[in-house]
Amino acid sequence: IPTEKREAKLASSYDFNYFLISSSYKKENPVVPMRLSVEKDVVNLVLTASMGVIALTRNLHQYSGDDSASAKKLQSIYGDMWETYKGPIRTVWLARNDLFEKIFSPSTNNAFLIRALSNSGLEEFNTTKIGMTFNNDLKEWSYNRKFMSKAIMSPNFIKQVVEGTQDIFEVMEKCWQSLWENLGNDQIFDIHNWILLATSESIILLTTHKRAYSIIDYYNNLLPTKKFDTPIGALEESENYIASIRTYIRAMEFFFTTPKIIRILPGVRRYAQNLIKNRDLLIFPSAPTTFRTSTKPVEIGGYIFPENLQFFIYIEGANNHPQHWTDPDTFNPDRFLDDSNKVINTFGGGLRMCPGRNLSIIEILSFIVMLYRKYDIELVDMNAPIKYNFNIIRQCVKMEARIIPRKFE
Numbered sequence: 562i563p564t565e566k567r568e569a570k571l572a573s574s575y576d577f578n579y580f581l582i583s584s585s586y587k588k589e590n591p592v593v594p595m596r597l598s599v600e601k602d603v604v605n606l607v608l609t610a611s612m613g614v615i616a617l618t619r620n621l622h623q624y625s626g627d628d629s630a631s632a633k634k635l636q637s638i639y640g641d642m643w644e645t646y647k648g649p650i651r652t653v654w655l656a657r658n659d660l661f662e663k664i665f666s667p668s669t670n671n672a673f674l675i676r677a678l679s680n681s682g683l684e685e686f687n688t689t690k691i692g693m694t695f696n697n698d699l700k701e702w703s704y705n706r707k708f709m710s711k712a713i714m715s716p717n718f719i720k721q722v723v724e725g726t727q728d729i730f731e732v733m734e735k736c737w738q739s740l741w742e743n744l745g746n747d748q749i750f751d752i753h754n755w756i757l758l759a760t761s762e763s764i765i766l767l768t769t770h771k772r773a774y775s776i777i778d779y780y781n782n783l784l785p786t787k788k789f790d791t792p793i794g795a796l797e798e799s800e801n802y803i804a805s806i807r808t809y810i811r812a813m814e815f816f817f818t819t820p821k822i823i824r825i826l827p828g829v830r831r832y833a834q835n836l837i838k839n840r841d842l843l844i845f846p847s848a849p850t851t852f853r854t855s856t857k858p859v860e861i862g863g864y865i866f867p868e869n870l871q872f873f874i875y876i877e878g879a880n881n882h883p884q885h886w887t888d889p890d891t892f893n894p895d896r897f898l899d900d901s902n903k904v905i906n907t908f909g910g911g912l913r914m915c916p917g918r919n920l921s922i923i924e925i926l927s928f929i930v931m932l933y934r935k936y937d938i939e940l941v942d943m944n945a946p947i948k949y950n951f952n953i954i955r956q957c958v959k960m961e962a963r964i965i966p967r968k969f970e
C-alpha cells in the first residue's frame with residue numbers, strides 16, 4: 562500500500578472503535594469493532610454511556626501506569642510497532658533497534674531533538690525551558706548538556722566517583738557489621754534500599770560536595786539502641802532529601818501525563834501543589850526517559866508519520882529481541898564475548914542520549930567489585946518477581962536478601 566494511503570487508513574481506523582490497538586498494525590486476525598445501540602433498557606443505556614466515555618478516553622482506562630509491562634504485553638500481541646491513545650494523545654510505540662535508527666541518529670538535522678511537546682502540566686511544573694530532560698529550548702538544552710557532559714567526563718571527576726563510592730561502601734559495611742553483631746548473622750536486608758541510599762549518596766557527594774549519611778540515618782532507624790553519630794558537616798535530613806529526589810521523578814511523570822481537568826480536582830490539586838513544593842526543595846536532578854517527539858513528518862517502518870507526534874521507544878523490548886540475541890531472556894554475560902559489536906540502547910541514543918552513562922557504568926562496576934570481593938548475596942526468594950514502581954523510570958521497591966561474608970582460606 563502506498564505510504565500516504567496507509568497513513569489515511571491508520572487515522573480513520575481509530576475514529577469509531579475503542580479497542581486497545583488499531584487493527585492496521587495487528588499481525589493477524591484484525592479486531593472487529595463492537596457496536597452498541599442506545600435502547601430503553603437502563604442497563605444498556607449505562608453500558609452504552611460507559612462505552613462512550615471509553616471511546617473518548619480511548620486507551621486511557623486500560624493504562625495501568627506501568628509502561629514497561631504494557632509494552633511487553635503489547636509487543637507480544639502486535640509485534641514491534643503499534644500505537645495507543647491516552648485520551649486525544651496519540652503515541653506510536655517502537656520496539657526494535659532498526660526502528661529507532663532515525664530517532665537515535667546523531668545528526669543535528671534529526672527530527673527528534675525534542676522529547677515531548679510542551680503541555681499545560683509540564684508548563685505548570687516549569688520544566689520545558691530549564692534543565693535537560695523536558696527542555697524544549699534547544700539552545701538552553703545544548704548549553705546545559707555540554708556543561709554537564711564536560712563536568713562529569715573529566716578524569717578528576719571519575720577519580721572522585723570511584724573514591725566516593727569506596728568511602729560510602731565502607732560506611733555501609735560498618736552498619737552491616739553492627740547489625741550482624743547485635744541482631745545475628747541471619748539478618749535479612751532490603752538490599753534495594755541499601756544500594757539506593759549508597760548510589761544516591763554518591764550522586765549527592767558529587768553534585769554538592771557534601772556527605773549525606775543517609776545510610777547511617779537508615780541504620781539508626783533499624784537499630785535505635787546502637788546509633789552511630791552523623792558526622793559534622795553532613796547534609797541534614799539526608800533521607801528526606803533522597804526521598805525528595807524520587808518524588809521529583811514521580812512529579813515529572815504526573816505533570817507530563819495528567820490532563821488539566823484532572824489536576825484541578827480538589828484532592829488531586831493538593832497533591833499537585835505538594836509535588837511543586839517538593840520541586841522547590843531541590844537542585845535540578847536528572848530523570849532518564851525513553852520517548853521523543855517528531856518535529857517533522859517522518860517515515861518509520863514503512864509508515865509516514867506527521868510532525869508533533871509522540872514516539873515511545875521501548876528499549877527493553879529491543880534489547881531483549883529474539884531477532885537480535887539468541888535466548889534473550891537467559892542471563893548469559895558470555896554472549897557479549899561473541900557479539901560484542903551488537904547495538905544495546907540501554908542509555909538511549911543520538912544527541913539526547915543519557916549523559917550520565919559513563920558515570921553510571923563506573924559506579925555500578927565499582928560497587929559490584931566492592932560487594933562481591935567480600936560478600937555473597939543470597940535472595941530470600943529466588944523465584945519471587947521483582948517488586949517495582951514505574952514512573953518514567955522503573956524503580957525496584959524491595960529486594961530481600963542475606964548478605965554473607967565470604968570465607969577466605
Ligand code: HEM
Nearest residue numbers: 693694847849850851907908909910913914915916917921
Ligand atoms: C543505569 C543508569 C542510567 C540509565 C539506564 C539511564 C538511561 C537513560 C535513558 C534511556 C535516557 C533517554 C535517552 C534518549 O532519549 O535517547 C536518559 C536520559 C538522561 N539521563 Fe540517564 N540513565 C542512567 C543514569 C543517569 C545518571 C547517573 C545521570 C546523571 C548524572 C543521568 C542523566 C540523564 C539526563 C540529564 C538525561 C536527559 C538527557 C537529554 O534530554 O538531553 N542518567 N538516561
